[in-house]
Amino acid sequence: MDNRLKALIAGSTAMAAVALAGGASADQMKIGITQNNVGVDSYQTTYEKAFIAAAKANPNVDVVVLDAGGDVARQIAQIQDLIQQKVQAIIIWPTNGKAVVPAVKKAHDAGIPVVITNSNIAKQGMPFISAFSGPNNIEQGKEAADMMCKALNDKGQIVQISGKPGYTTAIEREKGFEDQLSAKCPGVKILDTQPGDWNREKSQRVMEDFLVKYPKIDGVYAADDNMGVGALNAAKAAGRAKDIKFVGATNFAVGYEAMKKGEYYGSVYQSPVDDAENALKTAIEVIEGKKVPKMNYFKTPEITQANMDKFKKPVF
Amino acid sequence: MAQTRLESARMPGAEDPAGRRGEKGGGMAGKRLKAVTGVLARQGILVAFALFLIGFALGSDRFLSADNIFSVIRASAIIGVMALGVTVVVIGGNLDLSVGSMLSFSTVLVVDLHDKIGPGPAILVTVLATLCLGAVNGVLVGVARLNSLIVTLGMLSAIQGLTLIYSGGKNVDIANPDGTWFSLFGRGYIADIPTPIVIFGLAAIVLHVAMAYTPFGRRIYATGGNPTAAVFSGIRRSRVVFSTYLISAFTVAIAAVILGSRVMGSQNNVGQGYELQVLAGVILGGTSLLGGSGTIWKTVIGVLILGFIQNGLLLLGFQYYVQWLVTWVVIILAVWLDIAAKRGRLLSPIA
Numbered sequence: 001m002d003n004r005l006k007a008l009i010a011g012s013t014a015m016a017a018v019a020l021a022g023g024a025s026a027d028q029m030k031i032g033i034t035q036n037n038v039g040v041d042s043y044q045t046t047y048e049k050a051f052i053a054a055a056k057a058n059p060n061v062d063v064v065v066l067d068a069g070g071d072v073a074r075q076i077a078q079i080q081d082l083i084q085q086k087v088q089a090i091i092i093w094p095t096n097g098k099a100v101v102p103a104v105k106k107a108h109d110a111g112i113p114v115v116i117t118n119s120n121i122a123k124q125g126m127p128f129i130s131a132f133s134g135p136n137n138i139e140q141g142k143e144a145a146d147m148m149c150k151a152l153n154d155k156g157q158i159v160q161i162s163g164k165p166g167y168t169t170a171i172e173r174e175k176g177f178e179d180q181l182s183a184k185c186p187g188v189k190i191l192d193t194q195p196g197d198w199n200r201e202k203s204q205r206v207m208e209d210f211l212v213k214y215p216k217i218d219g220v221y222a223a224d225d226n227m228g229v230g231a232l233n234a235a236k237a238a239g240r241a242k243d244i245k246f247v248g249a250t251n252f253a254v255g256y257e258a259m260k261k262g263e264y265y266g267s268v269y270q271s272p273v274d275d276a277e278n279a280l281k282t283a284i285e286v287i288e289g290k291k292v293p294k295m296n297y298f299k300t301p302e303i304t305q306a307n308m309d310k311f312k313k314p315v316f
Numbered sequence: 317m318a319q320t321r322l323e324s325a326r327m328p329g330a331e332d333p334a335g336r337r338g339e340k341g342g343g344m345a346g347k348r349l350k351a352v353t354g355v356l357a358r359q360g361i362l363v364a365f366a367l368f369l370i371g372f373a374l375g376s377d378r379f380l381s382a383d384n385i386f387s388v389i390r391a392s393a394i395i396g397v398m399a400l401g402v403t404v405v406v407i408g409g410n411l412d413l414s415v416g417s418m419l420s421f422s423t424v425l426v427v428d429l430h431d432k433i434g435p436g437p438a439i440l441v442t443v444l445a446t447l448c449l450g451a452v453n454g455v456l457v458g459v460a461r462l463n464s465l466i467v468t469l470g471m472l473s474a475i476q477g478l479t480l481i482y483s484g485g486k487n488v489d490i491a492n493p494d495g496t497w498f499s500l501f502g503r504g505y506i507a508d509i510p511t512p513i514v515i516f517g518l519a520a521i522v523l524h525v526a527m528a529y530t531p532f533g534r535r536i537y538a539t540g541g542n543p544t545a546a547v548f549s550g551i552r553r554s555r556v557v558f559s560t561y562l563i564s565a566f567t568v569a570i571a572a573v574i575l576g577s578r579v580m581g582s583q584n585n586v587g588q589g590y591e592l593q594v595l596a597g598v599i600l601g602g603t604s605l606l607g608g609s610g611t612i613w614k615t616v617i618g619v620l621i622l623g624f625i626q627n628g629l630l631l632l633g634f635q636y637y638v639q640w641l642v643t644w645v646v647i648i649l650a651v652w653l654d655i656a657a658k659r660g661r662l663l664s665p666i667a
Contacts (some may be wrong), residue, residue: 038485040585045485165636195636200579201586205391209630212384214378225485226583233579237503254489254581316486 003116030062031055031283032082033091036118037070042316043272044093047118050276061284068226071292072099079095079103083117084112089130089283097168099148102124117279119168133282134275136297137169140268141176144247147266148177148219149185151245156218157189159210161196161203161231163223170195173249191217197229202228211238219245225255225267232263251303256313259305266304269311274298328524359600360657361614365621372628379631386510393512394419394571394578395590396616401567403615406598407527408560409488409540409607410457410464414449416470417570418585419489421479423570427604428488428583443569448476450565458557472591479584489581502578508632512574516616519570523563523565524612531574536560537619541608555588597622602654621650 049066064087068075072095082090083106090107092114094100101124107114108128118134148158151216160177162232172194181188191214196203198258200238203222210217211234220235222228228248235241241263248255248267258264278298285292321474372379398415405412410596422442429438437625449471456467492500504511527533538546539556547553601618629639654664 039491040485041583044506192633194630199586200581200583201575204579206630208391209566209627210386212378212381212387212627213631228581252487255489257491304370304427 030087031089032064033089034066034078034095035052035153038067047272047276050273053278054277072096076103089113092180093117104128115283123161130286131292133279133296135300137172138176142172142180145177145180148247151265155187158219160193162221164197200226200230203227205232207234222248224250225252229254253314270300290300360654364653376631378646388623388627390510390512393516396516396619397567399594399619401564405560405564407540408536409608413467413591414589416587417472417475418568423576423582426577446565446569450561454558454561458554493580502574523557
C-alpha cells in the first residue's frame with residue numbers, strides 16, 4: 001500500500017516534470033485559465049468549448065484549462081498552481097470579485113500578467129491586472145433602456161426584474177438601465193423593481209405578483225432573457241401579454257424564439273464565443289507586449305424583432 | 317405472538333396522531349371553555365395564518381382578490397407538493413435535503429424528453445427515474461442506516477452533477493409551448509381551478525388520509541417516534557424508511573411535471589435552494605424534526621403562509637431585502653405563536 005502510493009507520487013511528479021520541461025522548451029505561449037463554474041449554465045459551457053477551440057486554432061498557444069466549480073478557495077489554489085507552473089499569462093473568470101484579489105496580486109508580483117474575463121474583480125484589484133476582457137454590463141443596461149424608450153414611444157410605466165442581488169452583473173445592468181432611462185425618456189417610469197435571481201420560475205412568480213398589484217403595465221425590463229421569458233409566461237397566462245413590451249438582456253434561445261413570434265420586443269446579444277475569443281486574444285496581445293485597453297470590451301449589440309435575422313440563434 | 321401489531325391499537329378517526337390530547341374539563345361551562353382554548357392551542361398555526369391574512373388584507377386591497385389568492389396558491393403548489401413528501405420523511409425520523417436538486421433533475425428530464433419521446437412517455441420515464449433516486453436515498457438511510465442528513469446532503473450535489481452531465485449544462489426548452497397537452501399540469505384548469513392547485517389538494521388529501529388513518533401511516537409515526545420500540549413491535553423499520561423516501565421522490569416528480577409545464581423549459585439549477593423553502597414550510601407546519609409527530613395538512617398551511625408572506629410583502633411595496641428580514645420575523649412569530657398556544661403561555665415556565 002505504502003510502496004504503491006510512493007510509486008504513484010514519484011511517477012506523477014516525474015510526469016509533471018516532463019510535461020513542464022516539454023512546455024518550457026518549446027517556443028510557445030503558455031496561457032492558463034481558471035473559470036468560474038463550467039457546466040452550471042449553457043453560457044459557461046459554450047464559453048469553455050469556444051476557448052479551447054480558439055486556442056487549438058492558434059499553433060503558438062498552449063492552454064491550461066481549469067475550472068473552479070464555483071468555489072473561491074479552489075480558484076485561489078488554481079491561481080497558485082498556475083503561478084507555480086510559470087505560465088506566461090493567467091486568465092481568471094472570478095468566482096468572487098473580492099476574494100480573488102490577493103491571489104491576483106501574487107501572480108502580479110510573480111511577474112505574470114493577469115487578464116480578467118467576463119465579470120470584473122473588485123476595484124482594489126484593478127492595479128494588479130493587465131486588462132479586463134468582457135461585456136460592458138452598464139452599456140448593456142443602457143442599450144436596454146434605449147430599446148424600452150423606443151418601444152414605448154418615451155411614455156409609460158414599467159417594472160424591472162433584476163438579477164441575483166449582490167452580483168456585479170445584476171448591479172451594473174440595473175444601474176445602466178435606470179440612469180439611461182431617466183436621462184433619455186423621463187416619461188417612462190419604473191413602478192417597481194424585484195429580483196428574479198436569474199431563475200425563470202422565480203421571475204414568473206414575481207411577474208404574477210406585479211400583474212396583481214399594477215392594473216396597467218406597459219413594459220418589463222428583465223436583466224436576462226431567461227427571466228424575461230418567465231415574465232412573458234406570467235403575462236400570457238393573465239391575458240395581458242399583448243399590452244406589454246418585453247425587453248431583456250443576454251439573448252437566450254427562448255428569447256430569440258419569442259422575438260420571432262412577435263411576443264418579445266428586444267434584447268442584448270451577448271455571445272459566449274465572442275467573450276472567450278476576446279479573452280484569449282487579449283491575453284496573447286498582453287504577452288506580445290502590444291498596447292491593450294485596460295477595459296477591453298467586446299461588442300454586445302441590440303437585437304430586436306426588426307434586425308434579428310442578422311443574428312444566429314443563440315446556442316443556449 | 318408476543319409482538320403486538322401496532323395498528324390494532326390505533327384509535328379510529330384520531331385527529332392528531334402525535335397524541336396531543338387529554339384535556340380534563342371541570343363543569344359544563346369550564347369544559348366548553350377548555351374545549352375552545354384546546355382547539356386554539358392545537359391550531360395555533362392556523363390562528364397565526366389568519367392573523368397574517370387579515371394584516372395583509374388591511375394593507376393592500378388587492379391581496380384578498382380571487383385572482384391573487386389563486387395565483388399565490390398556484391405558485392406555492394410546486395414547493396407545496398414537495399413539502400408533503402418531505403413531511404412524511406421527517407415524520408419517519410429522517411431528513412431529505414436532496415429534493416431541490418432532485419427537482420432540477422426531474423424538470424430537466426421531463427422537459428428534455430417531452431420533445432424527444434412525447435409528453436406521456438416523458439412523464440412516465442421522469443417518474444421512474446426520480447423514484448430510482450429516491451430509492452438510492454431509501455437504501456442508504458433505511459437499509460444501510462446511514463445518517464439521513466449526510467446522505468441527502470451528498471445526494472444534493474450528486475444529483476446536481478447528474479443533471480449537468482445529462483444536459484451538458486444547457487437549458488432545455490419545449491419548442492412549441494402552445495401546442496401540447498403537457499401545458500395542462502402547470503397552466504391549465506380543471507373545473508375552473510388551476511391544475512397545480514387541484515394536484516396540490518389531491519396530493520394533500522391522499523397523503524393526509526394515508527398518514528392519519530391507515531396502518532401504513534401509523535408505522536411511519538411509530539418508526540419516527542421511537543425506532544427501537546417500533547422494531548420490537550414488529551415494524552420493519554428499513555422498509556418503512558425506504559418507502560418514505562419513495563413517497564418524497566414521487567412528490568418531487570409531480571412537482572417537476574408542474575414546474576416543467578408552468579415554465580415550459582428548465583434551467584439546470586432551477587430547484588437550487590428549494591429544499592430550504594420546503595423544509596421551512598414543513599417546520600412552520602409544526603412537524604418535529606426529531607420525527608414521530610406532525611400532520612400533513614398543517615404543512616399545507618405552513619407552505620401557504622410562506623407563499624402569502626412573499627406575495628403580501630411585494631404587494632405592500634417592500635424592497636426585497638426588507639422582505640427577507642420580514643419573512644424571517646414572520647416565521648419566528650408563527651412558530652412562537654404555535655408553541656405558545658400549545659403550552660398556554662408566551663415564555664417557557666421552566667427557566
